Amino acid sequence: MSATTPQAPTKLQLLELLAAIGTAQWRDFAAAAARYGLTSTQARVLAQLDGPVPMRGLATLLVCDASNVTGIVDRLEGRALVRREPDPADRRVKNVVATDEGREIIRRVREEMQATHGALDTLDEAESATLYALLERLRRPMEKDA
Amino acid sequence: MSATTPQAPTKLQLLELLAAIGTAQWRDFAAAAARYGLTSTQARVLAQLDGPVPMRGLATLLVCDASNVTGIVDRLEGRALVRREPDPADRRVKNVVATDEGREIIRRVREEMQATHGALDTLDEAESATLYALLERLRRPMEKDA
DNA sequence: CGAAAATACTTGAGGAGGTCAAGTAAACAA
DNA sequence: TTGTTTACTTGACCTCCTCAAGTATTTTCG
Structure with a gap:
C-alpha cells in the first residue's frame, strides 16, 4: 500500500464495480424509456437513428438476427416513431428513419436519465x-x- | 483547452462512452455465459448465489416481479445448477442454493470474460x-x- | 385466542425480444 | 443467362417479463 496512491483494487473488484455502474445506467435508461411507453430495446433502436439506417445495419448494430429487427421496427412504426423508406439505390433495402416525434422522444429519454x-x-x-x-x-x- | 489537462469531454460524450463500455462488458458476459448454454439472466442469477437466497431476495436483486424468478430458477434447477431448499425458519420461503456444478460454471464464466x-x-x-x-x-x- | 392482513411463492395469460429455418425479391457474378 | 449472394419477412419456438389470481404460511391485533 502506497501512501500517495489510493488503494489498489483487485481486478475482480474493478470488474464488479464496472458492472454495477453499467447496470445502474441501463436501469436509468430503461426507466426513462418506460415513461414514454418504450421498451429499452425500442429506445436503443431509436437512439441509433441519426440518419436513415437499413434494417440490416440495425441488426449489425444490435448484434442480433435480422428477423428480430423486423418486429422491433414494426412496433416502432406502429407508433409512428419511425418510418421504413425504400432505398433509391437498392430495392432490396429498407431504410429506417426516425419521425419528428421519434426524435423528440429519444431526446427526452436521454435528457431524463x-x-x-x-x-x-x-x-x-x-x-x-x-x-x-x-x-x-x-x-x-x-x-x-x- | 488547457495544455496540461486532457480534453474536457462534454457530459453527453462521457455518458455515451460509459454506455459503450457497459454494453461491451455485457456482451462479453453474455457470450461467456452462452458458451455454457446459459442466458445472461440465468448467469446473473447464478452470480448472486454466494449463499442461500430466498426467491423474493432474487426478485429484489434483479428488480423484477417474483413470478419471473420462478421460471428462471425452474430452468436452472432443471439443469441441476441450483437447488430450492425449504427455509427452516419460515415455511413460506424457499432458499435458492447453487450446486457445485453451478458454482463451477459461474466461476468459469467470470474467468472467461x-x-x-x-x-x-x-x-x-x-x-x-x-x-x-x-x-x-x-x-x-x-x-x-x- | 382467533380473524384479518400481509408475505412468499406458483400458475396462467399475454407481450416483447431473441434464434433458426425457409421463402421471396432484387442484385451481382460468371 | 443461370447461379449465388444479399435484404428482408414470416412462422415456429424459446426465454424473459408483467400482471392478476390463487394457495400456504406468518403476523398483527382486537
Whole structure:
C-alpha cells in the first residue's frame, strides 16, 4: 500500500464495480424509456437513428438476427416513431428513419436519465477528463475481443 | 483547452462512452455465459448465489416481479445448477442454493470474460486505482436515483 | 385466542425480444 | 443467362417479463 496512491483494487473488484455502474445506467435508461411507453430495446433502436439506417445495419448494430429487427421496427412504426423508406439505390433495402416525434422522444429519454446525469455532475472538469481518458482507453480492447 | 489537462469531454460524450463500455462488458458476459448454454439472466442469477437466497431476495436483486424468478430458477434447477431448499425458519420461503456444478460454471464464466479482462490489463496499478476511485464515487448517486 | 392482513411463492395469460429455418425479391457474378 | 449472394419477412419456438389470481404460511391485533 502506497501512501500517495489510493488503494489498489483487485481486478475482480474493478470488474464488479464496472458492472454495477453499467447496470445502474441501463436501469436509468430503461426507466426513462418506460415513461414514454418504450421498451429499452425500442429506445436503443431509436437512439441509433441519426440518419436513415437499413434494417440490416440495425441488426449489425444490435448484434442480433435480422428477423428480430423486423418486429422491433414494426412496433416502432406502429407508433409512428419511425418510418421504413425504400432505398433509391437498392430495392432490396429498407431504410429506417426516425419521425419528428421519434426524435423528440429519444431526446427526452436521454435528457431524463437523472440518476446518470446527477452522478456525472458530481465530478469536476478535471475528474471528468481523467475518467473520460481512462474509459476511452478501455473502449477499444473491450469492443475488439467481444 | 488547457495544455496540461486532457480534453474536457462534454457530459453527453462521457455518458455515451460509459454506455459503450457497459454494453461491451455485457456482451462479453453474455457470450461467456452462452458458451455454457446459459442466458445472461440465468448467469446473473447464478452470480448472486454466494449463499442461500430466498426467491423474493432474487426478485429484489434483479428488480423484477417474483413470478419471473420462478421460471428462471425452474430452468436452472432443471439443469441441476441450483437447488430450492425449504427455509427452516419460515415455511413460506424457499432458499435458492447453487450446486457445485453451478458454482463451477459461474466461476468459469467470470474467468472467461476475455474482452473485459484484457481491457483491464492494459491499465497499470495507479490507473486502476484512479479509475476505481472515480467509479466508486459515481456508484452511490447512480444507484440512488434509479 | 382467533380473524384479518400481509408475505412468499406458483400458475396462467399475454407481450416483447431473441434464434433458426425457409421463402421471396432484387442484385451481382460468371 | 443461370447461379449465388444479399435484404428482408414470416412462422415456429424459446426465454424473459408483467400482471392478476390463487394457495400456504406468518403476523398483527382486537
